[in-house]
Amino acid sequence: MMDILGMGYSEKSIKPYLKMAVQRIQIANNKKLTSVKHQKKEIANLLGDHKDEKARIKVEHIIRDDFVIEAYELLELLCELLHERIRQITTNKEVPSDLKDTVCSLIWAASNCEISELQEVKKHLTRKYGAEFAKAACENEGGVVNDRLFQKLSYKPPSRLLVTRYLEEIAQVYKVDWIAPDETMEEGELISDPNMPFSTPTGYSVNMAPGSGFTAAYTAPLRAGNVPAAMNADELAELEQFQKHQVGAQSVITATIVPDSDNTTVFAAVPGPPPKFNNGKAGRDDDDSSDGGGGGGGGGGDINVASGS
16 A cells, blocks of 8 residues: 555655665776676686687676676666656656656666665665555566667576677787687588577587696597507597598598508597597407407407508
């Protein structure tokens, strides 16, 4: 009944909350601006280290902060406007037409931002104009909320196009030698809409052997004497699955069989965890080689290391 009759609304109470909301907004924006500066430098370092996937995730935070800062500046203007025209709210039973967007936007924003003073502003406006009016504003019925404010505070992932443009700007500002990869293809499929967000990371930018730093152990070709044993069917299946996981990488080294200068067949290594060879088989290489077995049994799916005659 209090909401319907407008009881509980107080001009003397709502005005200080509007002023405090402006101050809170300015403090929040200053903190976010400082945070963005540090984040940009961190992302520049990631691009320099070719960790594009992590940089994309980090830059989404910057984009979100930009949206919030922009929305908060709009809210600051709305709070100052309502503070200056509060007598119109007090003296009119209905919402003045020139303030309807402002009132509805502040009521909606109270539940979609971290400015606690706006909750008190919302309470007073709800008491003045009723719960049904406040509910319609909270649900943005009829598009009564400021369009720009609604877009910036309504959470949704940024588009791949926007993320890439942010990364390009950061690379340019911090003079990082980075070129955006071709995003017309992903997971082997044509990307038709650049406004879609990036999909789940495949991990192609994660370095091999990050702890030991022995990346060359996975990329340098192995000589015949270093090959532990032939891969059986299960190991080949595991290798094939790993190669599928690498789809979308900027540079993928595929598994091939390379002829050595001594006419000996060897394996070319692939990125990722090494194949799980059976140590028992490796131990029998010397014994089996005299029999020409090539080590470890010869099922139809095995690839053997053939010795040159």
